[in-house]
Amino acid sequence: MSYYLQLLLNGVIAGSVYALFAVGLTLVYGVFRFINFSHGELITWGAYLTLMFYTPPFSWPLYLSAIPAMILTAVIGFSQDFFIYRPLRRGNPITLLIASIGLSYMLRNAVRFIWGSDLRTFDFPPARGLEFGGYYVTGIQLLMLSAAVFFLAILYLGLTRTLWGKSLRATADNLELAAIMGISMPRVSASVWILASVFAAAGGILLALDTNLEPFMGATNLIKAFAAVLLGGAGNVWGALLGGLFIGIAENLGVAFFSPGYKDLVAFALIFLLLLFRPRGLFGLLTGVR
Amino acid sequence: MDYILHVLILALIYSIFAVSLNLELGYAGLYNFGHVAFFGIGAYISALLSRAGMPVEGAMLCAMAGAGIAGGLLAVPALRVTEDYFGIATLVFAEMFRLVCLNERWLTKGPMGLPGIPRPAWIARGVDGLPVYLILTAMAAAGVFLFVRRLTGSPFGRALKVIREDEHIAQAFGKNVFLLKIKTIVTGSALAGLAGTLWAHYISYISPADFSLTETILVVLCVVLGGRGTNWGPVLGAFAVIFFGEAVRFLPIPHELHRYVAPLQGVVYGGILVLIVLKMPNGMIAEHRRNGA
Numbered sequence: 001m002s003y004y005l006q007l008l009l010n011g012v013i014a015g016s017v018y019a020l021f022a023v024g025l026t027l028v029y030g031v032f033r034f035i036n037f038s039h040g041e042l043i044t045w046g047a048y049l050t051l052m053f054y055t056p057p058f059s060w061p062l063y064l065s066a067i068p069a070m071i072l073t074a075v076i077g078f079s080q081d082f083f084i085y086r087p088l089r090r091g092n093p094i095t096l097l098i099a100s101i102g103l104s105y106m107l108r109n110a111v112r113f114i115w116g117s118d119l120r121t122f123d124f125p126p127a128r129g130l131e132f133g134g135y136y137v138t139g140i141q142l143l144m145l146s147a148a149v150f151f152l153a154i155l156y157l158g159l160t161r162t163l164w165g166k167s168l169r170a171t172a173d174n175l176e177l178a179a180i181m182g183i184s185m186p187r188v189s190a191s192v193w194i195l196a197s198v199f200a201a202a203g204g205i206l207l208a209l210d211t212n213l214e215p216f217m218g219a220t221n222l223i224k225a226f227a228a229v230l231l232g233g234a235g236n237v238w239g240a241l242l243g244g245l246f247i248g249i250a251e252n253l254g255v256a257f258f259s260p261g262y263k264d265l266v267a268f269a270l271i272f273l274l275l276l277f278r279p280r281g282l283f284g285l286l287t288g289v290r
Numbered sequence: 291m292d293y294i295l296h297v298l299i300l301a302l303i304y305s306i307f308a309v310s311l312n313l314e315l316g317y318a319g320l321y322n323f324g325h326v327a328f329f330g331i332g333a334y335i336s337a338l339l340s341r342a343g344m345p346v347e348g349a350m351l352c353a354m355a356g357a358g359i360a361g362g363l364l365a366v367p368a369l370r371v372t373e374d375y376f377g378i379a380t381l382v383f384a385e386m387f388r389l390v391c392l393n394e395r396w397l398t399k400g401p402m403g404l405p406g407i408p409r410p411a412w413i414a415r416g417v418d419g420l421p422v423y424l425i426l427t428a429m430a431a432a433g434v435f436l437f438v439r440r441l442t443g444s445p446f447g448r449a450l451k452v453i454r455e456d457e458h459i460a461q462a463f464g465k466n467v468f469l470l471k472i473k474t475i476v477t478g479s480a481l482a483g484l485a486g487t488l489w490a491h492y493i494s495y496i497s498p499a500d501f502s503l504t505e506t507i508l509v510v511l512c513v514v515l516g517g518r519g520t521n522w523g524p525v526l527g528a529f530a531v532i533f534f535g536e537a538v539r540f541l542p543i544p545h546e547l548h549r550y551v552a553p554l555q556g557v558v559y560g561g562i563l564v565l566i567v568l569k570m571p572n573g574m575i576a577e578h579r580r581n582g583a
Contacts, residue, residue: 035374084564093374094321098514099567101323105507106560112553219503223385226378261393268386275379276367 006135007252013141015248016148020203021225022232022240023155024196030172030235031192032089034096038080038104039200040222044215045107046073046201047208048115054122062122062209070201076107077197081189104219111215120213144206151202152241155195159237164191172235220264224251227267230274295420301532302424302431303489308512308524309438310481315510316519316577317442318474319454321373323506324364324380325482327387330501332357332483333490334391334398337407340491346410350487357483358476365475369468384506391498403497407490427488431525434481439521441477450474451519504556511563517573526574531559 021043028036049072052058053065084103088096129136159165171178171188179185207217228247232239251266307329314320336353340346368379391398398404413419413426441447452460453467460467490496508531516527538555566573 035378084568087568094377095567095571097321097374097377098510099564101507101510102560102563102567104560105504106557106564109553109556109560113550113557116549117553223382259393262389265386265389268382268389271382272379272386275371275375275382 002134004253004256007256008249009135009137010141011249011252012245013137013145013248014252015245016145016152017203017206017244018221018224018228018248019241019244020148020151020199020206021221022228022244023152023237024199025222025225026229026232026235026237026240027168027172027192028196029229030237031168031175031188032085032096034085034093035100035226036085036196037097037100037222038107039196039225040218040220041104041107041111042073042077042197042200042218043204043207043221044111044213044218045076046070046197046204047213047217048111048120049073049201050205051115051120051122051208051213066202066205069205070198073201074194074197077193077200078190081193086189104222108215108219115213115215117215122209124209138210140209144210147202147206151199155199155237168192172237223264223271224267227271227274230271292417292420295424297532297536299420299424299427299492300536301529302427303485303492304509304512304528304532305525306431306434306488307482307485307509308516308528309434310478310485311509312513312518312520312524313438313442313481314474314478315513316517316523317447317454318450318471320471320474321377322380322475322478323377323510324382324384324387325478325509326501326503326505327364327380327384328357328361328479328482329486329489329505329509330384330387330391330496330498331360331479332486333496333501334404334486335483336487337404337490337496338397340408341404341406346408346491350484350491353487354480354483357486358480361479361482362472362476364479365472369471369475381503381506384501385503388498388501391501398498401497401499403495403499405495407494407496409491409494423492427492430484430488434484435521435525438481442521446470446473454519507559507563511559513573514563514566515573517575517577519577520573520575523573523575530574534558 021039024042025036025039028034028039046069049069050062050065053060053068054062058065080103084099085096088099124140127139129138130142159169167178167183167188168191170181171183171185175185178188203221204217207221224247225244228243229240231243231246232241247267247270250270251263254266255263307325311322311325314322314325332353335356336346336349339349339352344352364380364383368376368383371379392400394400409415409419409423410426413422442450449460449465449470452463452465453470457467460470512527512531513524514527515530516525517523535555538551541551543551
């Protein structure tokens with residue numbers, strides 16, 4: 001029994017990071033109505049840029065390296081929109097999807113070009129897990145959980161308590177109507193991209209601390225984020241949060257029942273089934289509170 | 291000389307692959323981002339059968355049939371969703387296929403892949419067989435090209451274009467849209483399976499890594515670069531992409547910089563795809579449309 005509870009705990013921690021990825025993806029979908037395939041590359045770039053500031057020649061402490069990394073990732077996210085997606089916005093969502101697939105391939109290979117294809121790590125000394133009543137949690141996992149909760153709490157307060165959040169939610173609800181009401185579209189679009197990039201980068205950094213860095217980390221986790229987005233109903237921020245948690249838990253509990261090689265299949269199968277049978281999301285009832 | 295034959299064979303196989311995707315993507319407007327799965331299914335079926343002792347010709351036919359059936363089985367549920375969601379559903383299908391190949395070691399030997407896939411008995415092994423294999427591939431490519439040209443020039447092809455532009459109009463004219471789409475995907479998948487089997491028997495070694503998202507991006511690039519919804523576009527695109535990939539090898543690059551070549555090539559491929567979508571959405575050969583519509 002405690003074995004399953006331990007898996008559940010691991011699942012919640014992994015899921016909180018997936019939630020960070022999913023929030024940005026679903027916001028972009030909610031406002032711009034297209035699936036941003038290169039969202040995964042923001043995850044990768046966030047992690048690699050942190051590694052860059054953390055290692056020589058910079059050798060900054062971790063918390064200091066994360067800040068410029070997130071800012072630079074936001075710059076990448078914003079320029080994606082400015083140079084590529086904005087000129088294409090009037091077209092078909094497929095055109096945007098093809099462009100984002102091309103862009104993601106480009107950015108991923110740029111990572112390989114700069115930092116090489118090998119596995120990299122932050123080289124933390126292996127630490128003993130902390131024990132809480134028979135369950136083990138590493139210090140990094142605690143950091144993951146608390147950082148995710150911190151970011152998501154800020155998002156919650158921002159979206160519900162500020163005028164900025166209101167304008168964002170209004171735009172996600174109905175772009176034309178929001179524009180008619182005088183909400184500044186360039187400002188909304190900039191904040192969506194910055195939010196999506198910073199959250200993706202934060203998640204990427206946390207994931208890299210727990211596991212390692214490799215050029216494909218973004219693509220793998222994009223699939224999970226996408227499954228979370230679909231679970232929650234595309235465009236629904238709170239749905240994506242729950243979806244992320246669900247994927248994390250399902251994946252980690254799944255390990256108890258079938259070969260770990262199929263861990264990633266959980267997210268794939270979920271996407272496939274959801275698209276076919278519940279395209280509006282499992283939590284479609286929640287659309288009223290997005 | 292042998293090297294030129296090798297590049298030509300690769301380009302012809304990719305032409306078949308691109309033409310088959312163009313049937314779905316260019317003519318019917320079905321954005322199949324998991325087309326590489328059918329290339330892979332064809333390759334694996336004929337590799338497994340021929341390694342088990344079946345004559346290569348029979349294995350190739352089984353591979354085409356298998357890929358076509360798999361296409362139909364995917365299409366029936368996947369066509370419930372449209373446009374970008376269809377793209378994602380097919381993309382996810384391709385990744386699931388790759389994961390299964392990676393994990394079912396008893397069948398596919400997992401990441402080690404399947405070595406020693408034989409060529410047809412009448413084609414010599416190694417370099418000596420290249421000219422004959424080139425003729426085989428060229429005949430297959432010409433056959434596929436003529437077949438698809440005939441198909442798209444027929445009422446069937448015109449119906450597909452109507453579906454691409456507006457499904458409801460096609461319905462209003464009494465076309466069974468669902469059935470037409472299924473037929474398109476089955477045909478496209480079988481042809482992709484043909485490309486896959488030609489590739490497997492030529493390279494003689496396959497592994498799950500050969501059927502990743504990278505190959506999907508390459509073949510989409512071939513079609514979009516060459517020109518969607520045209521007969522020659524995907525062929526031209528495939529030759530351009532393969533020749534560019536091979537030409538990079540001849541750049542005078544010092545040995546210690548070699549690790550930069552493949553990533554740089556990826557950056558260029560991705561960049562070209564983005565640039566075409568932005569600046570040249572019709573590709574190198576634009577589709578002929580009356581009334582400038």
